[in-house]
Amino acid sequence: MKKTMYEKIWDSHLVVDPVGQAPLLYVDRHLMHEVTSPQAFEGLRLAKRKVRNPHSILATMDHCVPTKNRELPIADPIARKQIEVMAENCRDNGLNLYDMKNPNNGVIHVVVPEHGFVHPGMVVVCGDSHTATHGAFGSLAFGIGTSEVEHVMATQTLPQKKSKTMRVQVNGQLSKYCSAKDIALAIIGKIGTAGGTGYVIEYAGDAVKALTMEGRMTLCNMAIEAGARAGLVAPDEKTYEYLKGREYAPAGANWDLALAYWQSLPSDEGAEFDAVVTLDAADIAPQVSWGTSPEQVVGVNGLVPSPESFDNEIKRKACESALAYMGLTPNTKITDIPIDFVFIGSCTNGRIEDFRIAAEITRGTKVAKGVTAIAVPGSYQVKHQAEQEGLDRIFIDAGWEWRDPGCSMCLAMNGDELKKGQRSASTSNRNFEGRQGKGGRTHLVSPAMAAAAAAAGHFVDIRTFN
Amino acid sequence: MQPYKKHESIAALMNRSNVDTDQIIPKQFLKKVERSGFGKHLFHDWRFNDDGSDNAEFELNKAVFKGAKILVVGDNFGCGSSREHAPWAIADYGFNTIISTSYADIFFNNCFKNGILPIKVEKELLDSLMAEIAVNEGVRFTVDLENQKVSTPAGNDFSFDIDPFRKENLLNGLDDIGLTLKHVEQIDRYEAKHRQTFPWLWA
Numbered sequence: 001m002k003k004t005m006y007e008k009i010w011d012s013h014l015v016v017d018p019v020g021q022a023p024l025l026y027v028d029r030h031l032m033h034e035v036t037s038p039q040a041f042e043g044l045r046l047a048k049r050k051v052r053n054p055h056s057i058l059a060t061m062d063h064c065v066p067t068k069n070r071e072l073p074i075a076d077p078i079a080r081k082q083i084e085v086m087a088e089n090c091r092d093n094g095l096n097l098y099d100m101k102n103p104n105n106g107v108i109h110v111v112v113p114e115h116g117f118v119h120p121g122m123v124v125v126c127g128d129s130h131t132a133t134h135g136a137f138g139s140l141a142f143g144i145g146t147s148e149v150e151h152v153m154a155t156q157t158l159p160q161k162k163s164k165t166m167r168v169q170v171n172g173q174l175s176k177y178c179s180a181k182d183i184a185l186a187i188i189g190k191i192g193t194a195g196g197t198g199y200v201i202e203y204a205g206d207a208v209k210a211l212t213m214e215g216r217m218t219l220c221n222m223a224i225e226a227g228a229r230a231g232l233v234a235p236d237e238k239t240y241e242y243l244k245g246r247e248y249a250p251a252g253a254n255w256d257l258a259l260a261y262w263q264s265l266p267s268d269e270g271a272e273f274d275a276v277v278t279l280d281a282a283d284i285a286p287q288v289s290w291g292t293s294p295e296q297v298v299g300v301n302g303l304v305p306s307p308e309s310f311d312n313e314i315k316r317k318a319c320e321s322a323l324a325y326m327g328l329t330p331n332t333k334i335t336d337i338p339i340d341f342v343f344i345g346s347c348t349n350g351r352i353e354d355f356r357i358a359a360e361i362t363r364g365t366k367v368a369k370g371v372t373a374i375a376v377p378g379s380y381q382v383k384h385q386a387e388q389e390g391l392d393r394i395f396i397d398a399g400w401e402w403r404d405p406g407c408s409m410c411l412a413m414n415g416d417e418l419k420k421g422q423r424s425a426s427t428s429n430r431n432f433e434g435r436q437g438k439g440g441r442t443h444l445v446s447p448a449m450a451a452a453a454a455a456a457g458h459f460v461d462i463r464t465f466n
Numbered sequence: 467m468q469p470y471k472k473h474e475s476i477a478a479l480m481n482r483s484n485v486d487t488d489q490i491i492p493k494q495f496l497k498k499v500e501r502s503g504f505g506k507h508l509f510h511d512w513r514f515n516d517d518g519s520d521n522a523e524f525e526l527n528k529a530v531f532k533g534a535k536i537l538v539v540g541d542n543f544g545c546g547s548s549r550e551h552a553p554w555a556i557a558d559y560g561f562n563t564i565i566s567t568s569y570a571d572i573f574f575n576n577c578f579k580n581g582i583l584p585i586k587v588e589k590e591l592l593d594s595l596m597a598e599i600a601v602n603e604g605v606r607f608t609v610d611l612e613n614q615k616v617s618t619p620a621g622n623d624f625s626f627d628i629d630p631f632r633k634e635n636l637l638n639g640l641d642d643i644g645l646t647l648k649h650v651e652q653i654d655r656y657e658a659k660h661r662q663t664f665p666w667l668w669a
Contacts, residue, residue: 026653145550161629194568194570251669257665318483413497
């Protein structure tokens with residue numbers, strides 16, 4: 001039988017399919033951060049259970065960590081406690097933790113690929129919905145809840161229901177300065193935030209193949225924003241080249257064994273998907289979200305829509321409440337929307353190539369009057385790489401703040417946040433109400449678009465920006 | 467986990483769709499290291515005014531919905547972040563049943579681990595249930611998980627589907643981990659094979 005990549009990974013990880021129970025799937029890698037794990041460790045302790053495979057776990061601290069003055073104690077006592085508890089839990093259970101002071105520290109979904117901890121064909125979980133990022137390597141990677149974190153620690157398995165499969169085919173070539181982020185947002189705009197619910201998406205087509213590994217991570221990262229359990233890209237030479245020589249990548253004879261397995265993973269020619277969605281990359285303009293859901297998105301040359309332009313009542317109502325929250329009037333040009341804040345970073349767009357393109361746009365500009373712009377590298381490795389390339393100087397000279405790594409303003413748990421009514425151009429993944437601070441207004445964009453907005457003080461079409 | 471028992475309870479109405487977990491439990495409450503006590507923060511940013519007083523406009527602040535165990539809500543409930551703090555907050559507030567047309571995947575899974583029954587219904591039926599509550603706020607629905615039935619005073623009775631495994635767990639208040647560990651021999655066997663098939667993961 002012809003199989004999709006998802007089905008191949010599923011079949012090779014099925015431990016048992018008991019009658020009357022959900023099938024148990026084996027978990028190869030378990031990623032962890034401080035916010036969704038403490039209650040899982042507590043559960044293990046109370047049940048007197050042990051972590052089954054400590055070597056399968058890599059942990060970091062990212063959500064609550066300060067991105068400046070890190071040498072000082074964390075001001076928020078509850079956040080400080082959470083960080084301390086994470087360190088204790090990892091120490092007590094013998095887990096590999098990149099704590100706040102560790103040179104490998106950073107956002108979990110940035111750090112893990114840097115160390116080659118995830119490979120094609122693995123099942124990877126983390127108590128974090130953006131685990132989908134690692135599908136860029138052709139691994140089945142998905143977010144889980146804290147009870148499931150505990151379950152995986154105790155059993156190395158998860159009861160799982162098989163998902164349906166969706167192929168999202170992106171044909172053709174992106175125009176200059178359009179990026180993986182624009183593809184991701186355009187897909188969500190097309191299928192909606194529930195369009196992928198119940199599915200695992202496989203991204204395919206020339207525009208996907210042409211993406212770098214970083215770009216594929218950005219694309220898969222936002223599979224969850226389309227409602228999908230996971231996103232996958234077939235591994236290829238770029239994948240193998242990226243992994244080779246990294247700390248946790250196979251070496252020597254094991255490399256050849258692993259490579260043979262990886263090469264067997266891509267979906268068989270003619271394998272059937274439950275749904276197929278097709279886009280042409282040439283049609284994708286730089287995207288800007290206008291509302292409070294990632295599906296409320298439009299090309300930069302578009303207008304803020306009016307509620308009446310939606311044919312279904314739910315969308316009309318959603319548009320009305322989004323416009324009220326965002327303080328926008330229908331039919332405003334996107335390029336006329338002024339901004340107060342720019343954030344480049346997050347597990348979506350906090351990698352070296354994101355800062356390279358943003359620096360290219362930023363070079364020789366100044367942050368517009370009244371705008372605060374922060375660049376938050378996804379990890380210390382990204383930070384140091386950028387500094388070696390002199391990118392930090394470009395940002396600093398233009399009036400940006402150059403920070404330490406962390407999730408920062410993606411979810412504003414660490415004190416980096418918008419004030420009520422402030423409007424951001426953000427390279428993160430969610431524009432939900434209050435996500436970047438209560439009353440804060442988020443517009444999701446690519447790093448290039450964010451950098452251009454910082455200089456102009458409003459959104460501009462990066463394709464024509466000088 | 468408490469076993470899920472048949473009950474007749476107030477059904478509260480929230481006619482909103484795409485309610486995300488950032489709304490259910492805003493991030494400022496995610497720093498706790500315990501599982502309990504999140505109910506008082508449920509829907510915080512909608513529920514309270516800036517000065518901490520109750521927002522009279524917010525649905526669940528209506529006196530008639532106090533003590534509700536059933537939440538009737540629009541499409542794609544629980545989207546966004548995987549935080550299990552969302553179902554912890556919902557359960558701690560007192561809800562044990564949600565009725566909607568659809569749920570986000572991770573949230574849906576998390577419900578069952580916390581004694582919450584998320585029921586899926588067709589759009590038309592949801593509209594009827596919402597209309598019934600709207601004209602008779604404080605109305606009580608009966609939820610019978612054993613027989614997979616919900617009944618309402620206006621006769622919007624219906625049956626719902628649920629995975630039999632999950633149903634048993636809810637009815638008996640069973641811990642998933644304990645059930646999985648019954649298969650520990652199979653896990654051991656699989657793992658031995660895994661070491662041979664994927665030796666580079668054990669190097």
